[in-house]
Amino acid sequence: MALIVNELYHISNKTKFELGPISVTVEKGKSLAIIGENQSGKSLLAKILVGATKLSGGNIVLHGVRSDSRERKKAIRMMFQFSSHTLNPSLSVKKILEEPLIRNTSLSATERVFLIEQTLIQVGLLREHLHFYRHMLSDGQQQRIALARAIILSPKVLVADEPFATLDPSIRSQTINLILKLQDELGLSFIFISHNLGIVRHIADNVMVLDKGKAVEIGKTETIFRWPKHDVTKRLITSYQSLIPQQTLTD
Amino acid sequence: MPLLDIKNLTLEIPHEGKLIKALDKVSLTVREGEIRALVGESGSGKSIIVTVISGATPPNWRVTADRMTWNGEDLLNISAERRRTIMNREIAVVFQNPLTALDPSVKIGAQIKESIPNELVVGKYFWQRAARRKKTTISTLHKVGIKDHLGVMNSYPHEISTGIGQRIMLAMALVAQPKIIIADDPTRGMETKTKTQILKLLTKLNVTRSVAVLFVSHDLLAIASMANSMTVLYCGQTVESGKMKNLKKRPLHPYTKALIDSAPSFRSDLSHKTLLPALSGSIPALQNVPIGCRLGPRCPRAQRECVNVPSPRRIHEHTYSCHFPLHREKR
Numbered sequence: 001m002a003l004i005v006n007e008l009y010h011i012s013n014k015t016k017f018e019l020g021p022i023s024v025t026v027e028k029g030k031s032l033a034i035i036g037e038n039q040s041g042k043s044l045l046a047k048i049l050v051g052a053t054k055l056s057g058g059n060i061v062l063h064g065v066r067s068d069s070r071e072r073k074k075a076i077r078m079m080f081q082f083s084s085h086t087l088n089p090s091l092s093v094k095k096i097l098e099e100p101l102i103r104n105t106s107l108s109a110t111e112r113v114f115l116i117e118q119t120l121i122q123v124g125l126l127r128e129h130l131h132f133y134r135h136m137l138s139d140g141q142q143q144r145i146a147l148a149r150a151i152i153l154s155p156k157v158l159v160a161d162e163p164f165a166t167l168d169p170s171i172r173s174q175t176i177n178l179i180l181k182l183q184d185e186l187g188l189s190f191i192f193i194s195h196n197l198g199i200v201r202h203i204a205d206n207v208m209v210l211d212k213g214k215a216v217e218i219g220k221t222e223t224i225f226r227w228p229k230h231d232v233t234k235r236l237i238t239s240y241q242s243l244i245p246q247q248t249l250t251d
Numbered sequence: 252m253p254l255l256d257i258k259n260l261t262l263e264i265p266h267e268g269k270l271i272k273a274l275d276k277v278s279l280t281v282r283e284g285e286i287r288a289l290v291g292e293s294g295s296g297k298s299i300i301v302t303v304i305s306g307a308t309p310p311n312w313r314v315t316a317d318r319m320t321w322n323g324e325d326l327l328n329i330s331a332e333r334r335r336t337i338m339n340r341e342i343a344v345v346f347q348n349p350l351t352a353l354d355p356s357v358k359i360g361a362q363i364k365e366s367i368p369n370e371l372v373v374g375k376y377f378w379q380r381a382a383r384r385k386k387t388t389i390s391t392l393h394k395v396g397i398k399d400h401l402g403v404m405n406s407y408p409h410e411i412s413t414g415i416g417q418r419i420m421l422a423m424a425l426v427a428q429p430k431i432i433i434a435d436d437p438t439r440g441m442e443t444k445t446k447t448q449i450l451k452l453l454t455k456l457n458v459t460r461s462v463a464v465l466f467v468s469h470d471l472l473a474i475a476s477m478a479n480s481m482t483v484l485y486c487g488q489t490v491e492s493g494k495m496k497n498l499k500k501r502p503l504h505p506y507t508k509a510l511i512d513s514a515p516s517f518r519s520d521l522s523h524k525t526l527l528p529a530l531s532g533s534i535p536a537l538q539n540v541p542i543g544c545r546l547g548p549r550c551p552r553a554q555r556e557c558v559n560v561p562s563p564r565r566i567h568e569h570t571y572s573c574h575f576p577l578h579r580e581k582r
């Protein structure tokens with residue numbers, strides 16, 4: 001079940017910023033990383049993929065999913081960048097996770113609680129966390145709740161804008177491991193924006209390089225890192241490699 | 252003699268009628284001309300240390316230390332005035348978010364000119380001094396890699412990008428010709444290109460003007476690319492400190508190892524999409540830190556002794572605090 005993006009195109013009314021046309025395919029269980037400099041249109045592309053911003057042209061097809069927007073909204077979910085403000089402090093974990101279920105499904109109250117408990121366990125939390133509020137959770141646990149909210153509707157595709165940027169190293173590793181595990185178990189496709197090229201190289205199967213709204217290079221991760229073609233890609237990769245100590249490269 | 256020398260610094264903060272040890276016997280030294288990284292995740296107390304060094308602690312915080320000296324002067328027992336002079340002239344602190352540190356209503360040029368200490372401005376008449384300030388401002392902007400000095404000087408803080416903003420903060424720090432720059436998480440959230448530029452700039456300043464740098468961050472890739480030595484902090488305790496290359500190659504403390512493992516870029520042997528080694532759980536809140544070694548509940552090597560705080564042990568220039576260090580079993 002692949003996500004196919006055909007000639008996606010968007011022009012902003014206000015700024016006249018043009019994005020696309022972009023065509024790319026993300027297979028089931030695979031990851032696509034979107035990299036590029038600031039103002040390249042990365043976040044806009046993510047918003048279009050999850051249906052938060054409208055297309056001006058082209059289409060997004062997810063095999064096996066009816067293309068009416070409610071079905072698609074369930075199948076392609078966004079995971080928001082973590083900050084301590086992501087979760088509403090006055091809502092319990094149950095309420096936070098129940099909201100997408102009430103809006104998008106016709107499950108009964110008991111069915112909803114059951115599903116919430118299952119999802120909590122999937123992201124490595126406990127049933128008891130149902131009744132917790134934000135201030136009772138550590139950063140890492142809040143991050144897991146954010147992930148739980150993104151996967152509770154059993155999406156086929158998870159989209160994330162800089163999901164790791166604000167995370168501390170150990171929470172970051174835990175989150176990456178969790179996503180890898182979910183990909184493996186649920187066949188989740190993962191599309192993410194990141195400027196941490198170390199992580200991109202480790203978890204992405206394919207990489208798309210955006211520059212001024214155009215996809216200037218798309219390819220397998222290893223190929224892009226070893227043989228970058230476009231100048232923008234070369235620049236990004238070189239500045240990343242200048243950070244890696246030489247002995248690591250030659251080890 | 253180290254420039255900054257802190258030994259067994261303890262900081263107690265009152266909380267609901269109790270005193271919480273936000274820092275528990277932290278030691279840190281920075282030598283002249285060196286780049287030292289102070290590494291820790293949020294909740295490690297790294298920013299609190301910066302606050303304590305700069306002397307901006309609220310009156311109800313209790314600071315005690317065996318030693319806390321700046322260039323031989325005891326920072327815990329000097330007059331407020333002397334302290335202010337040191338902070339204005341010798342220690343420069345650059346914060347994470349340039350926009351909040353600048354006055355939004357004043358043009359950047361004026362703000363930099365203003366931060367030049369009077370005694371560095373020579374000239375008998377005010378116009379000579381004004382010209383001097385302008386000259387220093389321009390040359391400092393060039394030093395931090397800003398070519399379009401006029402454009403920047405005539406801008407307001409909201410009109411500039413984070414990368415430029417960070418350079419301006421550095422410029423403002425440099426005009427006083429400090430001996431040390433303390434950079435508190437200066438590259439957080441920056442994209443790689445801007446980040447490398449800032450790191451190169453710090454390294455260059457270190458080399459050409461022999462300013463010492465205390466680089467406070469958890470960005471290991473950034474740290475490893477520039478620091479000579481590092482001190483690792485966990486939950487208010489110093490866990491390990493030493494030369495960068497030794498710590499990276501052979502960390503003795505389980506926490507240092509976990510931190511280094513968290514950067515996939517350091518591991519050429521890691522195969523694609525495999526799970527990263529990670530400690531379970533997260534840093535506890537200061538109100539309920541575990542007794543003894545604070546890593547205890549998360550540490551894969553913890554044993555019964557770990558309920559006692561491990562005292563620092565030293566091999567050459569490498570110090571660690573752990574009852575069961577890695578790599579040293581066979582002794």
Ligand code: SF4
Binds near residue numbers: 504506546548572575
């Ligand atoms: S002292 Fe014990 S708990 Fe602490 S790091 Fe060492 S082995 Fe782990």
